[in-house]
Every structure is written in C-alpha cells, then in structure tokens.
Amino acid sequence: MNVCLQVSIRRSAANFIAAALLSVCALANAGPTGTVERMYVFNCGESKTKDLSVWSPGFNVGKAFEFSDHCYLIKHAKGLMLWDTGMSDSIAAMPDGLVVGGGMLTLRVPKTLASQLSEMGIEPTAITHLAISHFHSDHCGNANLFTAATLYIQEAEYDAAFGPDAAKFNYAPANYDKLRASPVVKLNGDRDVFGDDSVVILATPGHTPGHQSLLVRLPKTGVVVLTGDMVHFEENWVNRRIPARNFNKEQSAQSMEKVAALLAQTKGQLWINHDKVQNAQVPKAPDYVE
Numbered sequence: 001m002n003v004c005l006q007v008s009i010r011r012s013a014a015n016f017i018a019a020a021l022l023s024v025c026a027l028a029n030a031g032p033t034g035t036v037e038r039m040y041v042f043n044c045g046e047s048k049t050k051d052l053s054v055w056s057p058g059f060n061v062g063k064a065f066e067f068s069d070h071c072y073l074i075k076h077a078k079g080l081m082l083w084d085t086g087m088s089d090s091i092a093a094m095p096d097g098l099v100v101g102g103g104m105l106t107l108r109v110p111k112t113l114a115s116q117l118s119e120m121g122i123e124p125t126a127i128t129h130l131a132i133s134h135f136h137s138d139h140c141g142n143a144n145l146f147t148a149a150t151l152y153i154q155e156a157e158y159d160a161a162f163g164p165d166a167a168k169f170n171y172a173p174a175n176y177d178k179l180r181a182s183p184v185v186k187l188n189g190d191r192d193v194f195g196d197d198s199v200v201i202l203a204t205p206g207h208t209p210g211h212q213s214l215l216v217r218l219p220k221t222g223v224v225v226l227t228g229d230m231v232h233f234e235e236n237w238v239n240r241r242i243p244a245r246n247f248n249k250e251q252s253a254q255s256m257e258k259v260a261a262l263l264a265q266t267k268g269q270l271w272i273n274h275d276k277v278q279n280a281q282v283p284k285a286p287d288y289v290e
C-alpha cells in the first residue's frame with residue numbers, strides 16, 4: 001500500500017521515477033497475473049424499518065431495525081468490476097429520505113456513489129465489468145452511470161427486469177434503462193468472470209428470478225461471498241429464514257445451502273450486504289480490503 005501511495009505523490013514530480021515505482025507497485029500488489037488486487041466497499045445508502053418481521057416472518061415482530069447498503073469495487077489485473085450500485089444518488093438530496101414499500105422502509109443516502117468514486121479519481125466509464133445481484137432499487141439505483149461496462153446478468157433476471165412485466169417484480173426500469181444498450185453477458189448459472197477463479201458469479205435464485213451472489217478470492221483475506229439479498233442479516237442466515245417478500249422460497253433455501261457448502265469448502269466468509277452490525281468492522285472506501 002505504501003509503495004503505491006509514493007507513486008501517486010511522486011508521479012507529477014518526475015515521470016521516470018514514477019514509471020520505476022509503478023512497476024514495483026504492480027509487482028507488490030498484483031501477485032500472480034490475473035488475480036484480485038483489492039476490493040473497495042462503499043456505503044451506498046442506509047434504511048430503517050419499524051418491523052423487522054417482514055424479513056423474518058414470525059420473528060422480530062414490531063422490532064425496529066437499520067439496514068446498511070453497500071456497493072463493492074473489485075480491482076483485478078484485467079479490469080475494474082462493480083458489484084451492485086446501491087440506492088439512487090438522487091435520494092441524497094431528500095432531507096427526510098425516501099419512504100418506500102407503503103411506509104415499510106425509509107431510505108437515506110449519506111453520500112452519493114458518484115462523489116465517492118470521483119474523490120478517488122475513478123470515472124464511471126473506467127468500470128469495465130458490472131454485475132448487479134438483482135434489480136431491486138436499492139441494488140441498481142445508480143446503474144445508469146455505468147453504461148460503458150459489460151453487464152453480467154442471469155438470463156432470468158434480464159427477462160424480468162427488461163421485459164414487459166418489470167413492475168410485477170417490483171422493478172423500476174428508470175433506474176437502469178440505459179443498460180439496455182450496454183454489452184451484456186447473459187448467464188444461466190455460475191460464471192468465472194476473469195477466467196482465473198478469482199471472481200465468480202454464483203447463481204443464487206429465489207429472492208428474485210435471477211438473483212446472483214459473488215465469490216471474491218482476495219489475496220490476504222481469502223474467499224469472501226457477497227450475498228446480494230440472498231440473506232439480509234446474520235440471524236436470518238443462521239436460522240435459514242426467508243423474507244415474506246420473496247420470489248421462490250424453495251430456490252432461496254437451495255441457494256443458501258449451495259453457498260453454505262461453498263463457504264465450508266473454501267473456508268470463506270459470508271459478507272451480508274444489508275447487515276449493518278457485521279459491516280461496521282469492514283473498512284470503507286477509499287480504504288480497502290486485500
């Protein structure tokens with residue numbers, strides 16, 4: 001990390017020194033060709049409910065709860081991949097937040113994703129790979145910023161989100177309609193994104209028709225699986241509970257078992273997007289995890 005910091009400081013002073021240091025930096029950070037260098041975790045919104053039992057039927061009745069909402073940027077030798085785009089940046093301008101789901105949830109965006117990326121010197125057009133766990137608004141709110149990227153999406157999710165019945169699935173196409181013109185890779189199952197087993201999209205249907213999760217093999221942390229909305233908070237994971245609003249219960253149960261088996265096999269960790277308590281320990285951008 002320090003070597004790279006030196007690069008950015010010295011670059012303007014003397015280009016030849018910068019070039020020399022850059023090669024050191026590449027060696028220090030990249031590891032073997034074609035691996036994940038690091039992952040940035042962004043706060044992409046927060047939400048509050050007065051009744052958590054909507055997500056855990058029969059349990060936590062009337063219990064108030066706060067959810068986190070994250071986006072993840074993976075720096076790989078072959079590109080920059082964004083996983084989920086959070087709540088719409090437009091919510092940041094709403095002083096009382098945005099109430100959705102008939103009063104079920106109040107959403108807030110403390111800081112826009114666009115400004116967080118900008119402060120790190122990252123243009124949205126620099127994102128080469130975009131994958132979204134599913135097309136609910138708190139995961140694809142800023143998708144329209146990333147039209148230069150190739151979109152990786154399960155075919156079932158594509159058909160639901162871009163088909164004529166998007167509203168039936170509680171999707172709001174205005175959040176992502178510009179992606180219609182993007183290069184798209186439609187999937188029917190898992191996908192090793194960079195061909196080196198370091199970033200693998202996992203088909204985990206159930207929450208929505210083509211819901212997916214993401215396995216990331218980090219150089220120091222090891223395997224991390226990013227949930228999307230396969231599960232919303234730790235207690236539901238431990239007890240394998242499925243929210244009331246869910247596309248297919250049986251598929252959700254199977255997806256959880258699939259991920260549990262993978263975690264056991266890889267000694268991996270499950271990083272639950274909406275679990276605020278769990279995420280309090282995760283460094284946020286511009287800091288990163290390796």
Ligand SMILES: [Zn+2]
Pocket residue numbers: 134136207229
């Ligand atoms: Zn969702």
